[in-house]
Structures are given as C-alpha cells and as structure tokens.
Amino acid sequence: MKGVGKTAILEQVIYGNISSSSELHPTIEDIYVANIESDRGAREKIRFYDTAGIESSQTTTANGTTSQQLLRHYLVLADGYILIYDTHNISSLDVLMSIKKDIDKNKDKKEVTLIVLGNRTKDIDSPDCQNVISKATDWCNREKIRHFTASAMQRPSLYEPFVYITSKLNPPPSKSTFTPLSMGRKVLKDNS
Numbered sequence: 001m002k003g004v005g006k007t008a009i010l011e012q013v014i015y016g017n018i019s020s021s022s023e024l025h026p027t028i029e030d031i032y033v034a035n036i037e038s039d040r041g042a043r044e045k046i047r048f049y050d051t052a053g054i055e056s057s058q059t060t061t062a063n064g065t066t067s068q069q070l071l072r073h074y075l076v077l078a079d080g081y082i083l084i085y086d087t088h089n090i091s092s093l094d095v096l097m098s099i100k101k102d103i104d105k106n107k108d109k110k111e112v113t114l115i116v117l118g119n120r121t122k123d124i125d126s127p128d129c130q131n132v133i134s135k136a137t138d139w140c141n142r143e144k145i146r147h148f149t150a151s152a153m154q155r156p157s158l159y160e161p162f163v164y165i166t167s168k169l170n171p172p173p174s175k176s177t178f179t180p181l182s183m184g185r186k187v188l189k190d191n192s
Ligand SMILES: Nc1nc2c(ncn2[C@@H]2O[C@H](COP(=O)(O)OP(=O)(O)OP(=O)(O)O)[C@@H](O)[C@H]2O)c(=O)[nH]1
Pocket: 001, 002, 003, 004, 005, 006, 007, 008, 009, 019, 020, 021, 022, 023, 024, 025, 026, 027, 028, 051, 052, 053, 054, 119, 120, 121, 122, 151, 152, 153
C-alpha cells in the first residue's frame, strides 16, 4: 500500500539517510543495488525493485474477485519479495494478503522467497496496532512466511529481515551439486 514506508526502509537500510523529517515522494518504480552480508559472512549483491504501493481499492474488481495486483514483470523477475505493511494500518495488511495470492498463482512457474515486514510507523504501540501485528503473525504462521517488525527510522531494526532474505536468496552450495559430475564419469567408463 502507498505510504507504508517501503522507500524509507530501503533508503534507510542501504544508505542510512532517513529521519522523521525526510520528505519522500510516492514511488513510480526505482531500482536499488546493495551489497549485503549474509549470515555466513558472504557479501551478496541484491537488486531491489521498489514499487508503487497498491491501494486497497485496487485489490478487488467490480464483481468482487481479486484482480492481479503485481505487475507481471515483477512476477517474472523477482526471486523473492519483502511484503511491507504499516502496523498502524490494518488495510495495509489486507493488501498484502491479496498480493500474496498473486504470487501464489505464479508458484508453478517460479519458487520464491517471501518475508513480511511490519513497519512500526509510530513510536508507541496502540492496542489497535498490537491487533494488527497479531493478525499478521497468525496469517504468516498459517502461510509459513517469516514475519518481522522494524521501523524505517531505526536502521539497526532493519538488519535482521534484510540479512535473513539475503541468506535465503543465496543458500550455501549443496553437496548434491557434485552428483551429476560423478554420474557423468560413470557413464563415460561404461561406454569405454
Ligand atoms: N515516523 C515515521 N515515518 C515514516 C516511517 N516510515 C515511513 N515514514 C514516512 O511516511 C512517508 C511515506 O513513506 P514512503 O517510504 O515514501 O512510503 P512508500 O511505501 O514508499 O509509499 P509509495 O512509494 O507511495 O508506495 C514518508 O514521509 C516517510 O518519511 C516510520 O517508520 N516512522
């Protein structure tokens, strides 16, 4: 959804240049390239596509069914998604649920890594906001998605989700990679 802090979070985690007086403009589309250290200490290059937020009015069509929200090129391009909602805005969470359905529809074509990040846009948690977070946590548990909360204004709070997704997108090379090689050699021997 627009204004939940997607750009503020990316600018903060990559450049550390955001404060509460920062004025940000609504995004059309921006690309950020960052070097992020995974949990194994390897520096990985990650490209982030910062999108324009989707409004909840866009998530249902006139006949009540959900239309496709994510532009097709993201579905083709992305290896993973950081779905961001505002912990003080329940409808921003509803928008994520609808986006997740779009991503799932594409699942046969592509396996992706997903995380959900609740942006704490206010210093104090209201009871309402705790309800939003617990609804998000329940949904993420059901969907088996990792859920984080952080604040765009506190850079260190963003490290955990970004290191997590970096590590997920760049898994350690598995031993099974060597199997085709030894199989290949065996085939060669059999032929000789
Ligand atoms: N106080 C506070 N303000 C925030 C926080 N996150 C974002 N903001 C402010 O909210 C406004 C909107 O943030 P953006 O990062 O532009 O939101 P966005 O999700 O990128 O919005 P679109 O690009 O329109 O989809 C900006 O003025 C930010 O400074 C936060 O955690 N705390």
